Amino acid sequence: MKAGDKLPSVTVNEKNPDHNINIAEFFAPYKKAILFGVPGAFTPGCTKTHVPGYLENYDKIKEKGVEKIAVISVNDAFVMQAWRDHYNSGDKITFLADPRAEFVKAADLHFNAGGLGGTRSKRFVAIVENGIVTRIDIEPDNSGLACSLAPAILGHI
Amino acid sequence: MKAGDKLPSVTVNEKNPDHNINIAEFFAPYKKAILFGVPGAFTPGCTKTHVPGYLENYDKIKEKGVEKIAVISVNDAFVMQAWRDHYNSGDKITFLADPRAEFVKAADLHFNAGGLGGTRSKRFVAIVENGIVTRIDIEPDNSGLACSLAPAILGHI
Numbered sequence: 001m002k003a004g005d006k007l008p009s010v011t012v013n014e015k016n017p018d019h020n021i022n023i024a025e026f027f028a029p030y031k032k033a034i035l036f037g038v039p040g041a042f043t044p045g046c047t048k049t050h051v052p053g054y055l056e057n058y059d060k061i062k063e064k065g066v067e068k069i070a071v072i073s074v075n076d077a078f079v080m081q082a083w084r085d086h087y088n089s090g091d092k093i094t095f096l097a098d099p100r101a102e103f104v105k106a107a108d109l110h111f112n113a114g115g116l117g118g119t120r121s122k123r124f125v126a127i128v129e130n131g132i133v134t135r136i137d138i139e140p141d142n143s144g145l146a147c148s149l150a151p152a153i154l155g156h157i
Numbered sequence: 158m159k160a161g162d163k164l165p166s167v168t169v170n171e172k173n174p175d176h177n178i179n180i181a182e183f184f185a186p187y188k189k190a191i192l193f194g195v196p197g198a199f200t201p202g203c204t205k206t207h208v209p210g211y212l213e214n215y216d217k218i219k220e221k222g223v224e225k226i227a228v229i230s231v232n233d234a235f236v237m238q239a240w241r242d243h244y245n246s247g248d249k250i251t252f253l254a255d256p257r258a259e260f261v262k263a264a265d266l267h268f269n270a271g272g273l274g275g276t277r278s279k280r281f282v283a284i285v286e287n288g289i290v291t292r293i294d295i296e297p298d299n300s301g302l303a304c305s306l307a308p309a310i311l312g313h314i
Contacts, residue, residue, distance in 0.1 A: 017272030115174030
């Protein structure tokens with residue numbers, strides 16, 4: 001996925017595996033949105049740094065006109081919902097589940113995270129305007145914590 | 158896997174993906190142990206019924222000479238550890254991660270749980286004596302909550 005691309009039209013889940021969401025349709029209404037991807041729910045870097053950064057900078061991000069913030073991971077919807085509940089932060093961030101890695105494969109954002117069980121999402125952040133990716137930063141080592149963090153993207157919104 | 162079988166010699170994880178455990182070696186020292194398998198961490202049936210039943214019946218199970226109780230699921234070690242922490246029940250149950258489904262495939266206990274992302278463990282409970290399975294009850298519909306529950310297995314220990 002690169003700047004200028006439309007989000008792929010694939011199904012992801014929210015809250016439970018029966019709640020299907022077409023990710024392209026989900027983002028289409030928002031003039032400006034952020035989608036970030038992580039290798040795994042409950043993994044240390046994603047849990048202690050990546051998601052908290054977006055929560056801590058939530059007000060600053062919203063002030064820049066961002067209407068929706070979502071995170072996606074190759075985990076099932078029950079795990080993503082439990083991870084959401086772990087933060088007790090309501091609906092500030094939408095937790096999207098990509099259990100069969102269909103989104104990350106369609107977007108060419110996947111890598112083999114062997115210890116986690118196989119195909120996962122590279123760590124990335126994308127600015128999405130009405131479903132079109134206008135900027136994307138992908139961690140060059142797949143899982144590092146640098147260009148995809150909230151403070152880094154704040155300067156680019 | 159059936160009564161009389163040795164547990165397969167495959168690697169699973171505990172706590173994090175770098176902590177490898179050979180499941181056959183893990184169970185070998187225990188004269189009597191229980192291993193139960195679930196379709197998924199944080200799924201409703203596994204979270205609200207299956208695991209709590211083994212915690213509620215922990216003392217009764219131990220009184221019957223069971224030296225170790227472990228649960229296994231096709232989730233990564235970070236998710237299993239978060240699920241363990243969710244119960245705040247210390248080391249009463251050991252949470253084993255089978256992220257690549259190697260154990261459940263070797264033991265022929267796998268099924269396709271599409272909504273969860275693919276291959277998962279059937280819901281089962283096995284009594285294991287020094288690494289040998291002496292009894293196994295597998296839910297006939299893969300994921301039901303009947304023969305594999307703690308109250309059901311208590312009568313067979």
